Amino acid sequence: MVNTHRKLILNIYCSAIILPQICICSQFTSSSNDQYNENPGVFPVATNGEPFPWRELRLPTKVIPLHYDLFVHPNLTSLDFVASEKIEVLVRDTTQFIILHSHGLEIMNATLQSEEDLRYKKSGEKLTVLSYPAHQQIALLVPEKLMADLRYSVAIDFQAKLADGFEGFYKSTYRTLGGETRTIAVTDFEPTHARMAFPCFDEPLFKANFSIKIRRESRHIALSNMPKVKTIEREGGLLEDHFETTVKMSTYLVAYIVCDFASVSGTASSGVKVSIYASPDKWSQTHYALEASLKLLDFYENYFNIHYPLPKLDLVAIPDFESGAMENWGLVTYRETSLLFDPKTSSTSDKLWVTKVIAHELAHQWFGNLVTMEWWNDIWLNEGFATYMELISVNVTYPELQFDNIFLNDCFEVIKSDSLNSSRPVSKQAETPTQIQEMFDDISYKKGACLLNMLKDFLSEEKFKKGIIHYLKKFSYRNAKNDDLWSSLSNSCLESDFTSGGFCYSDSKTTSNTLTFLEENVEVKDIMTTWTRQKGIPLVVVEQEGRLLKLRQERFLNGVFRDDPEWGALQERWYLWHIPVTYSTSSSNAIHRHLLTSKTDTLYLPEKTSWVKLNVDSNGYYIVHYEAHGWDQLIAVLNQNHTLLRPKDRIGLIHDAFQLVSAGRLTLDKALDLTHYLQHETSIPALLQGLDYLESFYHTMDRRNISDITENLKRYLLQYFKPVIDMQSWSDEGSVWDRRLRSSLLKLACYLNYAPCIRKATELFSQWMESSGKLNIPSDVLKIVYSVGAQTTEGWNYLLEQYGLSLSGAEKNKILYALSTSKHQEKLIKLIDLGMEGKVIKTQDLASLLYAIARNPKGQQLAWNFVKENWTHLLERFELSSFPMRIIISGTTSHFSSKDELQEVKLFFESLQTQGSYLEIFQIVLETISKNIKWLEKNLPSLRNWLLISI
Ligand code: BES
Ligand code: ZN
Secondary structure, eight states: OOOHHHHHHHHOOOGGGTTTOOEEOTTOOOOOSSHHHHSTTEEOBOTTSSBOSOOOSSOOSSEEEEEEEEEEEEETTTTEEEEEEEEEEEESSOEEEEEEEOSSOEEEEEEEEOSSOGGGOSSOEEOEEEEEGGGTEEEEEEEEEEOTTOEEEEEEEEEEEOBSSSSEEEEEEEEOTTSOEEEEEEEEOTTTOGGGTSOBOOSTTOOBEEEEEEEEOTTOEEEESSOEEEEEEEGGGEEEEEEOOOOSBOGGGOOEEEEOOEEEEEEOTTSOEEEEEEOGGGGGGOHHHHHHHHHHHHHHHHHHTOOOOSSEEEEEEESSOSSSEEOOTTEEEEEHHHHOOOTTTOOHHHHHHHHHHHHHHHHHTTBTTTEEESSGGGTHHHHHHHHHHHHHHHHHHOGGGOHHHHHHHHHHHHHHHHTSTTOOOSSOOOOSHHHHHHTSSHIIIIIHHHHHHHHHHHHOHHHHHHHHHHHHHHTTTEEEOHHHHHHHHHTOOOHHHHHHOSSSOOTTTSOTTEEEETTEEEEHHHHHHHHHSSOSEEEEEEEEETTEEEEEEEEEOTTOOTTSTTHHHHTOTTOOOOEEEEEEETTEEEEEEEEEOSSEEEEEOSSOOSOEEESGGGOSSOEEEETTTHHHHHHHHHHHHGGGSOHHHHHHHHHHHHHHHHTTSSOHHHHHHHGGGGGGOOOHHHHHHHHHHHHHHHHHHHHHTOHHHHHHHHHHHHHHTHHHHHTOOSSSOSOHHHHHHHHHHHHHHHHTTOHHHHHHHHHHHHHHHHTTTOSOOOHHHHHHHHHHHTTSHHHHHHHHHHHHHOOOHHHHHHHHHHHHTOSOHHHHHHHHHHHHHTSSSOGGGHHHHHHHHHHSTTTHHHHHHHHHHTHHHHHHHSOTTSHHHHHHHHHTTTTOOSHHHHHHHHHHHHHHHHTTOOOHHHHHHHHHHHHHHHHHHHHHHHHHHHHHHHO
């Protein structure tokens, strides 16, 4: 793939104007009432040297698309495609040109026709086409002005090579069981890549209908958003599939695939035909996805009370896919490991992932496809909602997965980055394709979802559900912005509220956007804008004094301490959230509620109580610090009888305690003391939460080579968790969370070289090798067995061989991880070489490979050096702001924890900046490393001492 950024610069024709990309163009003579006349004198320059009549990145709105007739003929042998389209447009205001997005397409011909404008009634008036690659736009200049309120039809012939990367209309290959390599062609457009496949109005607001025709060879099939209506025979034995016209939708949701895949199908309760497609040899791995997608589709149709509007829904496993999945309407595309489930090699975590991704993409069929954000600044309306709906749908369709625990982890995950100053508000301006792509981050997905979950908890699930259904119905086939959501949620009173009072609007007293909460009028918008327009997360400091509960809010900052000079500036006065505070006490299980809208507040507890726990079930997006004896009281409860607190409250306490350590508000000893009750913990997610922190300290010490602490932590972990480690069987038995616990504990035990673990894993690995890979190892311990096996050269080589042969993506992931844990640098280098070559190890897996190698103490420097030295080669494979690049950047740097490393990373990022590459992730990484340095400076002695006392 060509690096877009470099390509743009090379394509700019007007040499004098490379940077601002505009120049003074006296030669422009055409007269019109368009932008030129309003701002005469300053125009960008098209590739042919002529002035380009539009200088904004966003398209003009004088011409809007109504319908696209799109014909595409990919040639999977010559790896290119020829295509043509006819776009029916409505002119809303007189204009002399039509601006379209087009990127990397060769335009052969463009003509204009109109049934409504007599001047253009005759067929095909040829148009002048200008190209301005810096903005990925073309201008079609018309000889005579187009008239307002008339319809025109623009016909364009174009062609291009099938893209090499993962965007636009690109090629993907796979190997059959017989060793043959086959090629398919597939699209992936979000956010701004439809323009690489056909000239179009490539912005989410320009919704239109699409009629698609695909020409193909008879050995292939073609799929698109809609079902096929007919197939026509064309010369040379070619076939042409015509698809039904789509509903009104945005360009980024258009999709088509030419492949030779096999499928399984079923019918949802509503009659929608659901099919799962995969390459023929992987057909046997499609059944779980079919079951899950049928269940989830039924769930969503019921829950939203809105039919899925298309007659069919295809889910396709694509062999080369950059992200996890993409929600194209009616033709959802997935990375193979996000859709396929192999009963032999897919673990229970793999099943959770597949279920999550299907639930996410199906939720998009409503949130995103039916109702779309107006512009990418509000992408959280798509991604936050799809992530939130995962929780709602999976908890109902697969209760045994206890998905709420996974969801809670997502919230904790984003809190890490949101508590850095380099975070960003949920809603943020984004103009360039790079900025737009950067919006697809944890803030949009996870913070968005966690805020929605908090709001649901505040309004009640019933009212929240009513509100979002109202929103979906009102904005169907249209676009929406934040305020539209807030007013739909405010307008979601239940009938009963008007009579019974409680939380709703009281008709006459309040405006339509107001609801009453505890007898006060509150606006959803007022509450929620404090969460979407400000970055960061609040800290609620609570102090109990008898029956008084004093609350205070401030901005929570990870890695900045109160005595740091920058503290004051970062706590600027205007940081204020409207926090739906909940709490329970020792004397009642009831959930008390209070909306904290000021910096400080005081509550009166209904009765005397020995402890108070805020943020019930961790539903709120805030961290809680208990002053005075608050923490001691809670630690005492955990030690005496932890079941007095709810499981998610225990998880929340562990989480908040360690976050407060990073913020310098709680001593590490205290947080570690809190984990002391874990031996008796009965909730697996809570146990895993605690274990996770302890394990992460081990990895940090190991990576930094602080051998005394590493050794003592190892002893502590093995001593403390021995009973529960020894209880684990090497099987796939038990509930989902029993199985997750088993995987985590045995992985840790073997990692720490616990002899019984290594013995058993070695034994299983030898048996597996002796059986030539035929022995079925329980899937939950597969990764552990492979990782132990990979420590010998013989085992490593054998695994690499099996990697090339395996048809299970789930197994391949486990093998690749195992290979990356080798202590031999030359083996790690070989892996990176294979990843760069992209044959045995596909380019799509390079990011996770580098990530894994950087986690290995013996590989961390290697991975980082590789990234520095091969930056331009990486950019030939991935776009700068793509998911993989961001994973590579943060994955190979953000665990660093020394000043020298910080300096090195900083210098590298600065050198990239001077070359014109800047990403938000750079700042996040630098701040993360600084935070790590401070953590060690502050806590190393305490950790050392605590261990001496504890073992
Ligand atoms: N709409 C996204 C795909 C996407 C990602 C498009 C980034 C453009 C840029 C899709 O719905 C998605 O969110 N995919 C996730 C999986 C999901 C389960 C979190 C992904 O690819 O990681
Ligand atoms: Zn999504």
